[in-house]
Amino acid sequence: MTTTQLDTTTALQQLLLRMGDSTLILGHRISEWCGHSPILEEDIAMANVALDLIGQTQFWLGLAAEIEGEGKTADHLAYLRDAVAFRNLLLVEQPNGDYAHTLMRQFLFDAWHHLQLQALEQSSDSRVAEIAAKALKEVSYHLERSSDLLIRLGDGTDESHRRMQEALDNLWAYTGEMFMGDEFDAALAEAGIAPQPESLRDAWMACVKEVMAAATLTLPENPFMHKGGKQGRHTEHLGYILAQMQFLQRAYPGCTW
Numbered sequence: 001m002t003t004t005q006l007d008t009t010t011a012l013q014q015l016l017l018r019m020g021d022s023t024l025i026l027g028h029r030i031s032e033w034c035g036h037s038p039i040l041e042e043d044i045a046m047a048n049v050a051l052d053l054i055g056q057t058q059f060w061l062g063l064a065a066e067i068e069g070e071g072k073t074a075d076h077l078a079y080l081r082d083a084v085a086f087r088n089l090l091l092v093e094q095p096n097g098d099y100a101h102t103l104m105r106q107f108l109f110d111a112w113h114h115l116q117l118q119a120l121e122q123s124s125d126s127r128v129a130e131i132a133a134k135a136l137k138e139v140s141y142h143l144e145r146s147s148d149l150l151i152r153l154g155d156g157t158d159e160s161h162r163r164m165q166e167a168l169d170n171l172w173a174y175t176g177e178m179f180m181g182d183e184f185d186a187a188l189a190e191a192g193i194a195p196q197p198e199s200l201r202d203a204w205m206a207c208v209k210e211v212m213a214a215a216t217l218t219l220p221e222n223p224f225m226h227k228g229g230k231q232g233r234h235t236e237h238l239g240y241i242l243a244q245m246q247f248l249q250r251a252y253p254g255c256t257w
Contacts, residue, residue, distance in 0.1 A: 011187040012125065013067055014087060015194050017077070018230050019116075020060030021088035024078055025238070026109060027053030028245050029096060038099055045145070049106070052138040059131040079249035083238045090229035091174040093238045100153065100163035104171055107146035111207045112178045114143045115200045124192035147211050154215025161216065168212070169220050176225025178204070 030050040037043035061074035091109055096102045117139055120132035153160040179201040181189075188194040212219055228234070248255065 007187050008191050008193070009067065011184040011191075012128075012193060013064055014184040014230075015128070015188055016060050016064035016067070017087040018089075020057045020064060020074070020077070021086045022092050022109075023053040023060065024057040025086070025088045025241060026092035026106075027051070027057060028241060029092065029094075030102070030106070032096055033102065042099075046102075049142055049145075052142065056131070056135045056138070059134070063127055063131065075249075079246045083234055083242055084232045086234065086238060086242075087230050087232060088234075088238075089174070089177055090226050090235060091171065091177070093229070093235060093241060094171065094174060095237060097167065097170075098163060100160070100167040101170065103146060103149050103153065104164060104167035106142070107150045107211065108171060108175050108208070110139065110143040110146045111204050111211075112175075112200065113139050115203050115207075116195070119195040119200065123194060128193060150211060150217075151215045154212070154217045164215065165217050168217055172220040173222065173224055174226050177227045177229060180225075180227055180230075182231070 027050045030046050030053070033046045034043065034050070037046055057078065058074050061077045065072040065074055065077055089109070091105060094101075094105060114136070117132045117136040120128055121136060123129040123132065150164065154164040155161070179197045181197045185194070185197055189196045209219065
């Protein structure tokens with residue numbers, strides 16, 4: 001295998017982990033609302049979005065395990081890795097907070113996720129393109145739903161507007177990481193497998209500005225952005241998520257239903 005081939009394979013592995021870990025962690029976060037959402041309809045809707053994301057995780061991490069070639073499965077990667085081996089975006093591991101924070105986090109991720117999947121649908125790797133095409137159908141609905149709710153609450157009562165603006169102000173600094181590229185992204189773009197992250201920024205910002213304007217919300221002006229999740233440097237929140245999510249498999253290794 002040549003150095004170029006090795007670099008491309010390694011970069012593809014990182015892409016799959018970044019996609020799969022982000023959908024896994026966000027899916028788990030959303031599932032924490034099950035039985036606790038403000039109304040029954042939202043309880044069911046949030047549970048369905050969580051299931052969609054975890055279903056997508058099965059494809060991304062399943063392919064990552066296959067490429068790794070060590071006999072592992074998506075379950076191994078989900079339940080038997082430590083926090084430093086996870087490559088999810090920092091945004092998705094942030095606490096649910098109130099429902100405004102949950103919805104704002106969902107919209108900011110959905111707007112990026114939709115664009116990323118559209119680009120990956122054109123991937124030179126047929127396996128990546130196939131997964132993206134399947135996921136895009138679900139994520140199109142996710143984006144429509146989160147946009148609608150954000151507008152209704154942002155342009156709602158004084159209280160709902162205040163909460164949505166506060167959520168936007170608190171989460172904004174975690175959005176920049178989605179558009180920060182590294183050597184893996186460069187290798188993937190050169191091979192036609194995935195887009196350069198920064199190439200999605202303008203379209204994402206256009207979508208965000210349109211929805212925020214309709215929601216009467218103001219975009220923060222602070223340029224500071226957190227980073228590191230895609231390289232395995234996480235907030236303290238991920239450790240608590242994994243402690244809960246991985247408990248059964250850690251306590252009873254190899255257990256099956």
